[in-house]
Amino acid sequence: MEAFDEGEIVEPVSPTGQYLTSSSLSIYILAVMETEIPIDDSQTVPLLQNLFLPINSRFSSIMIKDKNGDKKWKKVEVKLGDHIKVPTFQSGNKSSNFLYDEYLDEYMSKIAVEHLPQHRPLWELHIVKYPTSKAMGTLVFKLHHALGDGFSLMGALLSCMERADKASLPFTLPSSQRPKSPIPNTKVVFKRLPSILLRTISEFGWSLLKSNLVEDDQTPIRSCSEDAKIRHINISDVSFSLDLVKEVKSKLGVSINDVLAGVIFFGIRLYMQESSLKSSQGQSTALVLLNTRNIEGYKSIKEMVEKTNTSSAWGNQYAFLHVPIPELTDSKYANPLEFIWEAHKEMIKKKNSLATPLTGMLLDMLRKLRGPEAAAKYLYSTLRNSSTTISNMIGPVEQMAVANIPIKGFYFMVAGSPESLTMTIMSYMGKIRIAFGVEKDFINKQLFKSSLENSLEIIIEAARQIKA
Missing domain, CATH: 3.30.559.10 (Chloramphenicol acetyltransferase-like domain)
Structure with missing residues (x-):
């Protein structure tokens, strides 16, 4: 430097x-x-x-x-x-x-x-x-x-x-169709305050333990190898229609992200069971990345770099949520929709606590008192002690083109994490692309891919059994 x-x-x-x-x-x-x-x-x-x-x-x-x-x-x-x-x-x-x-x-x-x-x-x-x-x-x-x-x-x-169809028109993004929650009155806020505080203490305390003392079990998706900084990865992906996800979403009354998390968690457990039967019940945690901006879609570049714009400003504005990957029990194997329900409950519980902003304050305090290297080590141990990270991006509905070259597929991958498994989700042109980076010579790329595909098929079939 x-x-x-x-x-x-x-x-x-x-x-x-x-x-x-x-x-x-x-x-x-x-x-x-x-x-x-x-x-x-x-x-x-x-x-x-x-x-x-x-x-x-x-x-x-x-x-x-x-x-x-x-x-x-x-x-x-x-x-x-x-x-x-x-x-x-x-x-x-x-x-x-x-x-x-x-x-x-x-x-x-x-x-x-x-x-x-x-x-x-x-x-x-x-x-x-x-x-x-x-x-x-x-x-x-x-x-x-x-x-x-x-x-x-x-x-x-x-x-x-x-x-690609008409260069003069802007891109559109798929609607989340998420209803806006009504603003609670003062009486409701005070009524909820004790439960929010208890949940915050529980979630923040668990986050501290996971980042410092409690490691996930060594499993077929977590090698615990010491050379984490030079870990080589293989990259692959699975692709399927967004309409299939929406079908499950409407059946269960949850969000698209809940469905995708359930598919990923069930797929991970199927892979673990196939690799080692005992590991399907090992303790494994996913770090789910959460965009902390108060926005509904991508802003223009001018808006993003504007110094006075804090809601959608350029930079790194995200936080981690520690989400346990449910164990694969006989009952969950019989009803894989439980993976979606558990993901839904965990995400609601964690978003309704103050653990995420408190973690951000802790990192900032570490940086001010002990320097950025100390904060970076804390972030490293947070990643190192978990089994995977999951990040999600929304792409345009229409086909993109650059220099008159149409783009038929689009996904992203995060590299450099100390984990053995990194997962990303991307929507583009009505399709969902789940990409994964797996530790080379440790995770079987083809078996992991087929496990995700099987997970989706089983979950869709289970959702279709629900009577309207």
């Missing part, structure tokens, strides 16, 4: 940005776009120069330390050629019908673990021109999490895209 020179134009790195670029943690986001036609990269440089870089100064800045040791963003001249990577795969197969799925998988695994150079802005664009079973080409944006969270970076990517 470069030293600070007097007179340089800099801005401070956010507290979360400092945690994510520490000796304990270095987290990256891979945004993967699968193209419908072969990629013509002749417009790459002007698109990045004219559309991507102006979005936020962080895309043309490096991280430095000032004379007090505080991290700052320093604007630099960007040499775009250093950020654009076009790999060459040597297959030995000259057939025009040859598909490069295995080569792409290996390449994704390789770039996921590589650290970006600190002497240039913390992002890269990988242009893979080889066809796979899913696409004619693949674009992979690798961005350091310190640049912003998924909400910020998704807004940035969407600002570089246009609708």
Whole structure:
């Protein structure tokens, strides 16, 4: 990291940005776009120069330390050629019908673990021109999490895209159709206060224990290996119609996120049971990432970078919820919808406590008293002691295009976490994509994928048995 020179134009790195670029943690986001036609990269440089870089100064800045040791963003001249990577795969197969799925998988695994150079802005664009079973080409944006969270970076990517059907129209996002809760009166607030306080004490106390003392059991999804900082991962995904999720949602009267959490939890337990029968009842916890902005959709880039805008501002604004993964008992196997009900109850319980803001205050206090490295170590142990993280993003309903290249598939992955399993959820064009990064040579990628697919099928069948 470069030293600070007097007179340089800099801005401070956010507290979360400092945690994510520490000796304990270095987290990256891979945004993967699968193209419908072969990629013509002749417009790459002007698109990045004219559309991507102006979005936020962080895309043309490096991280430095000032004379007090505080991290700052320093604007630099960007040499775009250093950020654009076009790999060459040597297959030995000259057939025009040859598909490069295995080569792409290996390449994704390789770039996921590589650290970006600190002497240039913390992002890269990988242009893979080889066809796979899913696409004619693949674009992979690798961005350091310190640049912003998924909400910020998704807004940035969407600002570089246009609708494939009609470029002049804006993107639309699927409606959550979540009814707004009425504002409770003072009497109701005071009546609920004791239960909120008790729940907060319980949830915050459990969060402290999980982050410091209580580790999840060693299971087929948690290796407990010591080399967590250099853990190699394999990336794969499952895809299915959003309408199937909505069908289950309407049957049970829960949210789409509740259904997806239930599908994931049941799928995880099916995989664990298949790998080791005893492990299906081991103690496992998921860290569910929660966007803390008070917003309903992506704002314009101008709104996001506005200094006075706190509700949808650019940056890292998220929190973790510790959600236990239900054990796979005989009764739950007979009625897998219990996984959805338990996820629903846990999420309601945790959102109705003050544990999340208290955890944020604790991290901030650690940073002020002991420095950002201490806060980063606390965040690292929170991740290390759990079994998986789950993050969720909403993509547009319409098909995207960049430089007249239609994007047929879209998902993202988070790399650099000390866990053996990382999961992400993305909606795009009426489909749900659950992607997962699994520890190489530990978690069986194909078996895990089939477990998720089986979970969805079993849950849909169970929901259809419910009489209207």
